[in-house]
Amino acid sequence: MPSSVMPTTNSGTGPRASAAVTALGLRKSYGDKTVLDGIDLRIPAGSVFALLGPNGAGKTTTVKILSTLVSADGGQAQVAGHDLAADPQAVRAAIGVTGQFSAVDGLITGEENMLLMADLHLIPRPAGRRIAAELLERFGLTDAAKKPAATYSGGMKRRLDIAMTLVGSPRIIFLDEPTTGLDPRSRHTMWQIIRELVTGGVTVLLTTQYLEEADQLADRIAVLHHGTLAAEGTAEELKRLVPGGHVRLRFTHPDTYRDAATALPHSTRDDDALTLRAPSDGSQRDLRALLDRLDTAGLQADHLTVHTPDLDDVFLALTGDTTTPTPTTRPHQPDQSKETAR
């Protein structure tokens, strides 16, 4: 682990709020491939906790272990106060899981899926029907309720999936990459849904590949890398670890470029490209100060780009690993941390 990394132990040493999930030294290998190499987690009840990492970091394995789908090779964990190994059935009674691949029965209708869940939770028929109808309504699926789930769009399936998870009124919800594969619109709907879940008092553990998503939703974020926690903290704390927030200014005239370089003495010069890199946290105040300085000098950049730290930067800073798969491998997922202004 590089020295620049913050400690992965939980910083909350004060009065310990009751924890929804605690894990100590979780290990898991498949054959001789180590997927999790000693994970410690403490998720306070009623909070949103994000596990951030690229594919293959061990996010899904962590969720599978905590949701009793697979057993850990080493370490121990309590979920909702119950030991995973000793009383998995009590853990199952407290949790709800929505996996990366939709866990709906495609052959039957959305409504039948909901009633199936109600039946399995032993909810009496009339109450089950009422709960199913309410949840379908809440997730905008009432019109599609009588259609086979296989005909649903990706976003609808994911909403049905979450609706099914909520039938049993879980206190802790695991969401494994809830927005992967969704178009931007469905993605924002999903964010809204997750925010509403939390106001209901449940604890949410979500995994994601996108820093922005963790930033938007989570109280605390743990960065998972090659089966270990590279860092843990709030979004702000993590971003502070990451250098690389800057504004790029491109000029066409060498004279303007030279003057600008003088006006912005802290910037890094790229003389060949006539481009300046001025350090910036991307905030409005910071940008205004920068533009004011250019205006005062009577200069105008031909092209201006704001770069805020993204998952790439976090990973580079935390792990020095340049081979990390990045969100840009998903063509429909535009890099939202860069905004271009002309």
Place this chain on the structure above:
Amino acid sequence: MSNLTLAARNSSTMLRRNLLHARRYPSLTLNLLLTPVMLLLLFVYVFGDTISAGIGGAPDRSAYIAYLVPGLLLMTIGSTTIGTAVSVSNDMSEGIIARFRTMPIHRGSVLTGHVVGSVLQSVISVILVGAVAAAIGFRSTDATPVEWLAALGLLVLFTLALTWIAVGMGLISPNAEAASNNALPLIFLPLISSTFVPIDAMPGWFQPIAEYQPFTPAIETLRGLLLGTAIGHNGWLALAWCLALTVLGYAWATSKFNSQGK
């Protein structure tokens, strides 16, 4: 709530789910029904005269229908359980099974639902094939009500045994194609049993294989019950096969299901 009540309630929910699947997508079951019906018609109307002449002396179609039907009823069961293997394999590839595993439900209910659903489908299939047989002239010769009941019991036991085996085959198959290939013995075995010709009409070296495989004792027992032929030791053999395959299939399928996804 006791474990048994939970098991019963969850299993009946799972059964309803499987029956819903079967009702909504009946084509698989119907396709599998075609095989025994086609074979029945083929062997009666195309090969019937020749074969019955070969085994009985004089061509006698109605006697040959009577000879064929018990074997074909059991073949119907074998054929239907291929559908079980396919649907179990399909089901296991669905995310919903992972969801079931994270819910506070009775573990075994997923498989129990499949097995009970499949047994019900097999019984319906047997009735349909039996109806076709009756329509082309099959009649039981003075079987008593007790014998009818015993015949029904044998069919259900046999179905249960093959279904658990088929569930195990479905669980070890990565996809539907593999499942239908793995389950091929269930339709192949009745072809090398006493369904079409008596065992002693087969080559000597082959007779022990045909005689002691699971289908022949069950066929001979059913024949005895419905047509009054000698059952001999076949009744016990059939019962032993049914029990052994049920226990084996149950243990195999359950351990496969519990270890999956680990």
